[in-house]
Amino acid sequence: MTNIKIPTPLRKFTNGESEVKGNGSTINELINDLNNKYLGIKNRLLDEKGKVRKFVNIYVNGEDIRFLDGLNTKVNGSDEVTIVPAVAGG
C-alpha cells in the first residue's frame, strides 16, 4: 500500500481524509485503485484522454511524474505520493 496525500480541493472525494492508501505498482494503477474507493477522483486528476491534467501535479517522493515516467512511474509501499493542484488564492 502506498501513502497518498490528498489536497484540500479533492478531500470531498476522500470523506475529508488528507492521506489515504492505495494499491498499485504504477501511478496509473494507484489512481484506478483510488477511483474504486473514491469514485470520481480519477476524473479530477486525468483528462478525457487519460492524461494527467496540466494544472495537477503528482509527485513521488517529491519528484514530479511529468519528469519521470508519467503515469507509468513505478511506486512501491515505501513511496509517498503527493497530489498538488494549481491554486490561485491570495
Added chain:
Amino acid sequence: MFDFTDFTEDQIKRYSRHIILPEVGGKGQKKLNNAKILVIGAGGLGCPAIIYLAAAGIGKIGVVDMDVVDLSNLQRQILHTTNDINKLKTLSVKEKVTALNQDVEIIQHNKKITSENALEIIKDYDVIIDGSDNFPTRYLVNDACVFENKPLIYGAIFRFEGQVTTIIPNDGPCYRCLFPEPPPPGMIPSCQEAGVLGVLPGIIGVIQATEAMKYILNIGNLLKGRMLLYDALRMEFQEVNVPKDTNCPVCGKNPTITKLIDYEEFCGLKKENESKH
C-alpha cells in the same frame, strides 16, 4: 565594513537587530534600504509581506491593487482596518507603512496589471512578489518576469493550504514549468467561493517576504527549483522539486510565447467576469 555615516542615529537603533546579524550587517541593511520590491495585490498575502518588508526598511515598495477595502477582507488582510472600508487598498497600505517606518516609500499602482502595462510596472523593481488572487494575473506576472528577467516570489493559498516557490528566470523553472496550464474556470473555486483560513496567507506571505529579503541580501538558499507546501490542518510543511521544463513555452529551449498574451483568454475567462477577492 559597517560605515556609520550611512545611517542616522535613529536608523542604527531601528535596524540594530539586523545590523548585528553577521549575515546582514550594516552592508546588508543598506542593501535593504536601497531595495525596490513590487507586491502584486494588497490582500491576504500582500499585507503581511508588505508590513515586514516595511519594518525591514525596504526603500521602495510598489503595491499593485485597484480594489477598495471590503468588510469581508478584514478577516485576513491585516493592514486594513474597519475604518478603511471603501478606501483604496494602496492608500490604506501607505498609511500603515508610513506610520511604521518613514524610511519606506510606498508607490501606489492603483490599477489592474495587464498585458499592456505589466512590463512598464515591473521594470523598475528588483524583486516581484505575487500575491494576486487569480490565474490570469499569475500567468501574466510570470511571463512578464521571465521577459524582464526579474525574480518572482510566487505564493498562493486555498482554504487551509499554501504554496510558495521562488522563480529566478534564466536560472531555474518558471510558473509555467510548474503548472503548464490553468484549470478551466470553475474547476478550482476562488477564496470567495471556497473560503480561506484567515491566518493562512499570513504564513505564506511572510515566507514570500523572507525569500525577497534573502534575494536582496544574497544569503541562504532560495526556494529556487523547489516548492514549499504548507498544510495548516496537518500542520505540516512539505517540499517538492520543480524541474525546469525544457519544453516550457516561455522559458524553454524553443519558446513559443515571446510577448505578453491575452491572459483572460488563455485562462478561458474571456466571456466571464473575473473572480474577485
